[in-house]
Structure formats: C-alpha cells, structure tokens
Amino acid sequence: MGSTALTVSDVAKEAGVSRATVSYVLNGRRDVRVSEPTRQRVMDTARRMGYVGSPAARALRSGRGDVVLLLIPDWEVSGQLELLLEEIGRLVAAYELVCLRYEGEHWQGSLHKLLSRISCACVVTFDPLSPDDAHALESAGVPEVSARLLDHPGIPHNTTIGQDTIVAAQVDHLLEQGYTRLAYLVTEEPRGRAFTTARIRAFHDICTARGVKGAVSTTISSSVDGISKTVQAWFTNSDEPLGIAAWNDLAALGIISAAAALKIAVPQRLGVVGGDNSPVAALARPPISSVKFNLTSEAQQIAARIAGILGHDPGNGTPAHAAVEVIFRLSSAGPA
Amino acid sequence: MGSTALTVSDVAKEAGVSRATVSYVLNGRRDVRVSEPTRQRVMDTARRMGYVGSPAARALRSGRGDVVLLLIPDWEVSGQLELLLEEIGRLVAAYELVCLRYEGEHWQGSLHKLLSRISCACVVTFDPLSPDDAHALESAGVPEVSARLLDHPGIPHNTTIGQDTIVAAQVDHLLEQGYTRLAYLVTEEPRGRAFTTARIRAFHDICTARGVKGAVSTTISSSVDGISKTVQAWFTNSDEPLGIAAWNDLAALGIISAAAALKIAVPQRLGVVGGDNSPVAALARPPISSVKFNLTSEAQQIAARIAGILGHDPGNGTPAHAAVEVIFRLSSAGPA
DNA sequence: CTGAAAGCGCTTACAG
DNA sequence: CTGAAAGCGCTTACAG
Numbered sequence: 001m002g003s004t005a006l007t008v009s010d011v012a013k014e015a016g017v018s019r020a021t022v023s024y025v026l027n028g029r030r031d032v033r034v035s036e037p038t039r040q041r042v043m044d045t046a047r048r049m050g051y052v053g054s055p056a057a058r059a060l061r062s063g064r065g066d067v068v069l070l071l072i073p074d075w076e077v078s079g080q081l082e083l084l085l086e087e088i089g090r091l092v093a094a095y096e097l098v099c100l101r102y103e104g105e106h107w108q109g110s111l112h113k114l115l116s117r118i119s120c121a122c123v124v125t126f127d128p129l130s131p132d133d134a135h136a137l138e139s140a141g142v143p144e145v146s147a148r149l150l151d152h153p154g155i156p157h158n159t160t161i162g163q164d165t166i167v168a169a170q171v172d173h174l175l176e177q178g179y180t181r182l183a184y185l186v187t188e189e190p191r192g193r194a195f196t197t198a199r200i201r202a203f204h205d206i207c208t209a210r211g212v213k214g215a216v217s218t219t220i221s222s223s224v225d226g227i228s229k230t231v232q233a234w235f236t237n238s239d240e241p242l243g244i245a246a247w248n249d250l251a252a253l254g255i256i257s258a259a260a261a262l263k264i265a266v267p268q269r270l271g272v273v274g275g276d277n278s279p280v281a282a283l284a285r286p287p288i289s290s291v292k293f294n295l296t297s298e299a300q301q302i303a304a305r306i307a308g309i310l311g312h313d314p315g316n317g318t319p320a321h322a323a324v325e326v327i328f329r330l331s332s333a334g335p336a
Numbered sequence: 337m338g339s340t341a342l343t344v345s346d347v348a349k350e351a352g353v354s355r356a357t358v359s360y361v362l363n364g365r366r367d368v369r370v371s372e373p374t375r376q377r378v379m380d381t382a383r384r385m386g387y388v389g390s391p392a393a394r395a396l397r398s399g400r401g402d403v404v405l406l407l408i409p410d411w412e413v414s415g416q417l418e419l420l421l422e423e424i425g426r427l428v429a430a431y432e433l434v435c436l437r438y439e440g441e442h443w444q445g446s447l448h449k450l451l452s453r454i455s456c457a458c459v460v461t462f463d464p465l466s467p468d469d470a471h472a473l474e475s476a477g478v479p480e481v482s483a484r485l486l487d488h489p490g491i492p493h494n495t496t497i498g499q500d501t502i503v504a505a506q507v508d509h510l511l512e513q514g515y516t517r518l519a520y521l522v523t524e525e526p527r528g529r530a531f532t533t534a535r536i537r538a539f540h541d542i543c544t545a546r547g548v549k550g551a552v553s554t555t556i557s558s559s560v561d562g563i564s565k566t567v568q569a570w571f572t573n574s575d576e577p578l579g580i581a582a583w584n585d586l587a588a589l590g591i592i593s594a595a596a597a598l599k600i601a602v603p604q605r606l607g608v609v610g611g612d613n614s615p616v617a618a619l620a621r622p623p624i625s626s627v628k629f630n631l632t633s634e635a636q637q638i639a640a641r642i643a644g645i646l647g648h649d650p651g652n653g654t655p656a657h658a659a660v661e662v663i664f665r666l667s668s669a670g671p672a
Numbered sequence: 673c674t675g676a677a678a679g680c681g682c683t684t685a686c687a688g
Numbered sequence: 689c690t691g692a693a694a695g696c697g698c699t700t701a702c703a704g
Contacts, residue, residue, distance in 0.1 A: 005477040007681055018690050023683055034689070050475035052448060055455040056401065057681035059392035060696050066453040069436075086440030098453040100405075100436040104422030112388060117402040117434040118454075119391040139386035141341040224619060250615050253589075257621035279586050280616055283560060285593035343697055354674050359699055370673070393697035396680050 006051045015045040022046070026053065056119075065119035068092050068306055071111075072103040073127045075195075079278050080293050087299035088124070088306075095312050097121060112136035121310055124302065127194070128155050143309045147302045150198050160301065161293050161323045163195065164202040169291050170245035170273045171206050173326040177334040179243025179271045182207060182215045183234055185255060186247040187222035196247050203245065222250070228258040231270070235262075241269050241335035249274035249281045252288045256331065268336040277327050286330035294323050342387045351381040358382070362389065392455075401455035404428050404642055407447075408439040409463045411531075415614045416629055423635035424460070424642075431648050433457060448472035457646055460638065463530070464491050479645045483638045486534050496637065496659045497629050499531065500538040505627050506581035506609045507542050509662040513670040515579025515607045518543060518551045519570055521591060522583040523558035532583055535611075539581065558586070564594040567606070571598075577605050577671035585610035585617045588624045592667065604672040613663050622666035630659050 008026075012019045017038060024032045025042040034042075045051075059065040070085060089099030100118075107114055111133035122143045127150070129137065137144055148157045157163075167184075174182055184203040186196040200217045207215035216234065220226040234242055246252035252274035256266055264270050266286055274281050274290035281288040304314035344362075348355045353374060360368045361378040370378075381387075395401040406421060425435030436454075443450055447469035458479045463486070465473065473480055484493045493499075503520070510518055520539040522532040536553045543551035552570065556562040570578055582588035588610035592602055600606050602622055610617050610626035617624040640650035 005475065005681095008683095009681085018692095019682085020684075020691075021689070024689095027683080032689090038689080050471060052472060052476040053452045054396065054681050055451075055453050056392050056395035057696090058452075058683080059455075060390065060396050060680090060698085061682045061684085063696070065392065082440075089440055096453070098438070098450060100438055100454065102434070102436055104418075104425055114434060115391075116389040116394075117391050117432070118436065119395075135386060136388060139341065140388040222615065222619065224621065224623070250619055253616065254619040257619060260621050279558065280589065283558065283586055283590040283593060284620075285560065285596050287560070341697095344699095345697085354676095355698085356675075356700075357673070360673095363699080368673090374673080390697050393680090394699080396682085396696090397698045397700085399680070 005054070006049055007054070008051075011042070011046050011049060011051050014049060015042050017042060059119045064310075065121050066097055067118060067120040068097050068099045069114075069118065069120040069123045070099060070101045071107060071123055071125050072101055073194075074104070074106070074108075075126075080276055080295060084295040084299055087295060088302055091299060091303035092306055095307055095310070097306070097310075109133065112139075115140040115142060122306060124306065128152050145302065145305050145309055147305075150194055160298055162202075163198040164206065165324050166275065166291055166293075167199050167202040167245065168206050169324045169326050170275070171203065171210060171212070173273055173289065173328075174243030174245060174271055174332060175210065175212070177243070177267075177271055177332050179241055179332075179335065180212070181238065181240045181242045182212050183242055183244045184215070184217035184247070185227070185230065185244055185251055186217070186219040187227070187251040187254065188219060189222070189247075199247055222254065224254055224257045224261065227251070227254040228261055231255060231258045231264070232262055235264065235269075239269075241271065243271040243273070243332065246272060246274050248276045249278040249288055249290055251275070252290070252331070253280055253284050256284055256286070256288065265336075267331055267333040271332040271334065273326065273332045281327070281329065284331075289329045289332040290327050292325050292327050294325070297323065341390070342385055343390070344387075347378070347382050347385060347387050350385060351378050353378060395455045400646075401457050402433050403454060403456040404433050404435045405450075405454065405456040405459045406435060406437045407443060407459055407461050408437055409444075410440070410442070411462075416612055416631060420631040420635055423631060424638055427635060427639035428642055431643055431646070433642070433646075445469065448475075451476040451478060458642060460642065464488055481638065481641050481645055483641075486530055496634055498538075499534040500542065501660050502611065502627055502629075503535050503538040503581065504542050505660045505662050506611070507539065507546060507548070509609055509625065509664075510579030510581060510607055510668060511546065511548070513579065513603075513607055513668050515577055515668075515671065516548070517574065517576045517578045518548050519578060519580045520551070520553035520583070521563070521566065521580055521587055522553070522555040523563070523587040523590065524555060525558070525583075535583055558590065560590055560593045560597065563587070563590040564597055567591060567594045567600070568598055571600065571605075575605075577607065579607040579609070579668065582608060582610050584612045585614040585624055585626055587611075588626070588667070589616055589620050592620055592622070592624065601672075603667055603669040607668040607670065609662065609668045617663070617665065620667075625665045625668040626663050628661050628663050630661070633659065 008019045008022045012022045025039050124145045126147055147159050149159050151157050218230045220230055252272045255272050259266050259270050274288045277290040277292040281290045307314040344355045344358045348358045361375050460481045483495050485495050487493050554566045556566055588608050591608050595602050595606050610624045613626040613628040617626040643650040
C-alpha cells in the first residue's frame with residue numbers, strides 16, 4: 001500500500017551503480033564485463049529490495065514477451081495430455097520462458113483479441129488455425145509452433161505419436177492375444193470428435209493392412225445402455241471371441257459393464273483394450289489393458305522447436321524413444 | 337515477413353485521424369465524444385489493416401496488464417475444477433480480460449520469477465501463498481483474489497463449497513437411503529492430500545453431529561487389492577449394511593470392483609457414493625451415485641471479486657444456488 | 673474532435 | 689565499467 005513498485009533506477013541508486021549495469025546484471029549478460037563484486041552487490045540489492053522487473057516494459061523494449069502461450073483446443077485435457085503440457089512448461093523454463101495456457105471457450109476465431117491482450121514470445125497450437133486466426137498471428141508478428149497430434153485434410157500430424165500409432169498398438173495387441181475378430185468402439189465426445197474419426201479411419205486401415213476380415217466400428221453415446229446394444233449386436237452374427245479396441249479407458253469401462261450385464265465373459269469371449277491408460281483402467285474389474293504414450297520425448301521435441309524459433313540453442317538431439325506401449329492387464333488376456 | 341507490426345500511427349494515418357482518436361475508439365471510451373462515422377471508419381480501418389495493438393505498450397502505459405493469471409496448485413484438474421476455471425474465463429472476458437493458467441510444476445516459491453515475465457491485472461490463488469510468494473506479489477503491486485476451496489490452519493475457505501458441504505451431502509444421502517453404518521474411504525493421491533485430510537476430518541465431525549456410531553475411515557493406495565482388504569476388514573466385525581462415502585468416483589469404482597471380488601452385494605450389503613460426478617460414475621456397474629457441485633455460482637462469485645478488485649462494476653448479485661447435489665444412481669439404492 | 677507532447681520502465685548502443 | 693540518451697507503442701491530459 002502506498003509504495004509503488006520499484007524500478008531499475010531505485011536498485012541502481014541503492015547499489016551505487018548505473019541503470020545500465022543493473023540491467024546487464026539482472027539479465028545475466030555474459031557478453032558485458034561486470035566485475036564479480038559489483039555483480040553480487042547488484043543481485044543482493046535487487047533481492048533485498050524485492051525488486052520485480054516490469055514485464056511490460058521489458059517486452060515493449062525488447063519487442064517480444066517471455067510467455068509461451070499454449071492454445072489448447074476444445075479437448076478434454078486429461079492424464080496424458082496434461083503431462084505433455086506440464087513437461088513442455090518445465091523444459092522451456094530453462095530459457096527463462098513461462099508457459100501459460102489458454103483453455104476452454106472459443107479463443108478460436110478471436111485469436112486477434114487474445115494477442116492484443118497478452119504479449120507472448122510464441123504460440124503453440126495443436127490444431128491448424130483458422131485463416132482469421134493465422135492472419136492475426138502474422139499481423140501480430142508472433143511465431144507459431146504447431147504440434148499437430150492429428151492428421152487433417154492435407155495437413156499431416158507433425159508429432160511422433162499419430163492416431164494411427166495408437167490404434168496400431170491396440171490392434172496388434174489384440175491380435176497377439178489371440179482375438180481374430182476385431183471391433184473399434186467410440187463413445188461420442190463432442191470435444192474430441194476430431195480424434196475419434198481419425199482413429200476409426202486408422203482402425204480400418206490397419207485391419208486391412210493386417211488382413212483382418214470383417215472389422216467393425218461404431219460411434220455411440222457414452223452410456224452403458226448404448227454400449228450394451230452395440231456389443232450385443234456384435235455377438236448376434238458370430239460367437240467367435242471378439243477383441244474390442246476402445247477409444248479411451250472410459251469407453252472400455254462401459255464395455256466391461258455392458259459385457260457383465262450381457263453375461264459375456266471378459267476376457268474369454270470378449271477382450272478389451274483402452275486408449276489412454278487412465279487411473280480408471282487399474283480400478284475396473286477386470287482391470288483394463290490400455291495404451292501409454294511416451295510424452296517426455298514428445299515434449300522435448302516441441303520444446304526444442306520453441307527454443308529454435310526463438311533463436312535459442314535447442315540443445316542436443318533427444319533419443320527418440322519408443323512412443324507407444326500397451327500396458328497389459330486382465331481385460332485382454334485372450335480367449336479361453 | 338519483412339513487414340513489422342502496425343502501430344496506432346499507421347491506423348491514424350490511414351483513417352485520416354489523430355492517434356488519440358484511434359486510441360479512444362479502439363478502447364471504446366464512451367466518455368470521449370467521437371462522431372459515429374469517424375468511429376466506424378477507425379474501426380473498419382483497423383480491422384482491414386489487421387492492426388493488433390501491442391499489449392506490452394498498453395500495459396506499460398496503463399500500469400496494468402489484462403491477464404488474469406490463475407495459479408493452479410499441484411492438483412489434478414479434472415471434471416469439475418476444469419469447468420470452474422473455464423467459467424471464470426468466460427465471465428471475466430466481459431471486462432476485456434484474458435484468463436490464463438499457470439499449471440503444473442512448482443511455481444510455488446518462485447512467483448517472483450513468474451511476475452517478472454508476465455504482466456497481469458491480478459492473480460487468482462486457490463491455496464494460501466507462501467510468505468515469499470505473497471511478498472513477491474506485493475512487491476510487484478499485483479492484487480490477489482483468493483478462492484480457497486479448502487480450510488487451512490487459521491484460514492478458512494472462502495468459497496461457497498467447502499469440503500464439509502460435500503461430505504455432509506454424502507453422509508446425509510447414505511443415511512436417507514437407510515445405511516446406518518458408515519465409512520469414508522480415501523485413496524492416496526499425492527496431489528490432493530490437502531483435500532483428502534480435510535474431508536476425513538469433516539466426515540467424522542458430521543457423523544458425530546448426526547449421531548452416527550462407529551464411523552470409520554481409511555486412507556489407502558489406489559488399487560483394487562488395497563481397497564479389497566479395507567472393505568473386507570470393515571465386514572469382519574459386523575454384517576450390517578455399510579454405506580461408504582468415497583473421496584472421488586475413482587475410489588468408488590475401486591470399491592465396487594472390490595465388492596464384486598468379495599461377493600458383497602451392492603447396493604444391498606454395501607452402498608457407495610462417489611465424490612465428483614465424473615463420467616466414470618455412469619459407466620460403472622452398478623452405476624455410482626455421486627456428488628455434483630454448482631460451479632456456475634461459484635465462478636460468478638470469483639469473477640465478481642476479480643471485477644471488483646480491478647475497479648469494474650461486479651454486476652448485480654447472483655442468486656446463490658444450492659451448491660451441492662447428490663446424483664442418485666444404483667450404487668446407493670439402500671439395503672435390501 | 674485534433675495535434676503535439678509527456679511518460680510508463682526497460683534495454684541497449686555510444687562516447688567516455 | 690559509467691552516464692546520458694534514445695526509443696519501444698501506447699494512453700491521456702492539455703490547449704486549441
């Protein structure tokens with residue numbers, strides 16, 4: 001109260017040096033020679049006085065903010081995606097950058113407004129931008145790092161983990177476990193439609209590639225009733241054991257519940273593998289096999305691209321790790 | 337490429353007005369008289385040229401940023417909390433503010449660094465700040481809006497939904513359904529320890545207040561095995577129907593799985609009510625009763641406090657709605 | 673309404 | 689190393 005925020009001038013005066021020196025020291029500019037005692041004195045004085053630099057002035061002068069803005073699409077940010085985002089934040093912190101998220105609601109189509117309110121170093125997108133938004137970004141002179149997890153018409157994904165990789169892991173797992181009849185089940189998810197259609201397409205492509213006959217897929221509302229009807233339908237024409245790849249672990253849970261209601265034995269007559277290795281998987285009965293991603297390497301690559309675009313040294317290349325792994329649990333133990 | 341970002345001067349020149357006028361129009365200052373035709377011309381020109389104001393310059397000049405920074409503690413942001421945060425963002429947008437989140441990793445203890453990188457209008461906290469962080473905030477002259485969902489030693493929660501409210505809803509529901517023997521089960525959650533201990537305390541307080549004898553509680557690791565052992569123990573001394581309030585729906589799912597393994601009938605011998613009305617609840621078998629919060633009213637109150645602290649009109653008072661509601665499903669249908 | 677001007681707090685080239 | 693200075697782009701009093 002009463003005291004306005006301190007400026008470099010205040011610190012300079014207190015430490016008995018020039019404003020320039022304060023700026024050099026606080027920005028850790030090793031290309032400017034400042035004696036060690038002076039350096040220490042400035043640092044100590046700034047800390048003692050509780051000096052907090054003005055980000056606005058800094059950004060205005062340097063022509064660029066220090067915020068990496070993550071533009072989260074209208075997805076559900078759960079488990080794995082959350083970890084990815086956190087890891088990116090951790091990594092870019094090394095460059096004195098701060099990772100902030102804009103989430104929810106439709107920033108889409110009004111990126112212009114957003115950019116006029118927050119000065120950022122760059123923006124990270126997970127979907128292609130609308131023409132308006134792309135234009136706003138260019139007008140504002142803010143660079144974009146795109147981390148597309150999905151394939152879009154004419155624009156392939158540019159991350160290591162594609163939807164096809166995930167589905168392939170599910171399909172191969174079910175085949176290895178001995179299920180020869182396969183299905184893919186998607187529960188409607190307004191926020192994730194883009195993912196689900198990509199996965200259904202991938203499922204059929206992969207089944208074709210593996211020579212699996214009669215692979216089926218359905219998209220239904222997320223309720224046990226709906227899932228029951230679908231599962232029942234899949235067992236009317238054939239009694240051969242069925243392996244179902246579910247779009248996420250929640251859908252897999254629904255399948256297990258439906259199977260119990262229909263008295264279809266899991267995993268003997270029905271095998272299930274989930275999609276996102278969520279905590280649900282381990283707590284269901286039977287526990288649900290699921291797919292786990294290696295997000296660390298994904299995050300490293302995105303962070304490296306952020307660093308690169310901002311003129312930093314992106315660091316040495318990362319060993320690209322196996323990206324996708326099936327966590328085996330009872331639900332897909334194979335036909336009797 | 338090549339073209340630097342436009343400034344107010346460019347727009348003023350193109351529209352044939354002064355820089356001041358551009359600023360007045362673009363900021364919608366109704367206290368300055370600008371003729372409607374001029375207003376329109378400026379707006380159109382700015383839009384056509386793709387002008388994006390510099391947030392840094394704006395913040396520097398006005399002494400305050402337009403970002404409401406949500407400092408998310410190291411919690412799991414799932415379902416309900418996510419909705420709360422989104423709603424806050426939606427509401428403050430009316431004041432030309434942008435809601436951004438800083439999540440994950442430990443900003444805690446280094447708020448100083450964060451504040452020197454992003455200029456914000458205010459900060460929203462969900463936990464009491466450490467002395468260092470509180471000091472940094474004060475030094476930077478950034479106001480704080482605290483939305484404490486939890487009680488802390490000497491610092492009560494200041495949101496409408498307390499942990500005791502949630503637990504009371506669970507307990508009362510189980511009693512109404514006819515369960516006279518009650519238990520509370522928490523699965524270990526490193527990120528949510530603060531919540532879980534608050535709820536256990538609340539559970540015992542409420543049971544005492546309701547005259548429930550022999551209420552028990554346990555905290556165990558999140559696995560079906562662990563939960564099984566606990567549930568089994570609860571049935572060794574008594575065969576009276578037991579109502580269990582679970583700390584979240586995931587724990588409730590584990591309880592149901594454990595009950596099935598132990599051949600304890602749900603809801604006849606064991607009733608379960610979850611804690612966060614997550615999608616899991618409806619997909620389990622039996623479906624799980626759970627607790628739903630009214631986040632809209634919560635968000636409205638937080639947004640009003642943000643508006644107030646920033647000198648805006650907080651809008652007219654909101655009807656404080658019933659905050660907590662039990663969604664009834666089969667898992668707590670009552671003893672046979 | 674206009675136009676010229678001040679000033680927010682910083683970084684950075686520049687002459688000593 | 690210092691000290692004086694410029695200038696980032698904006699908002700806002702101020703005199704016309």
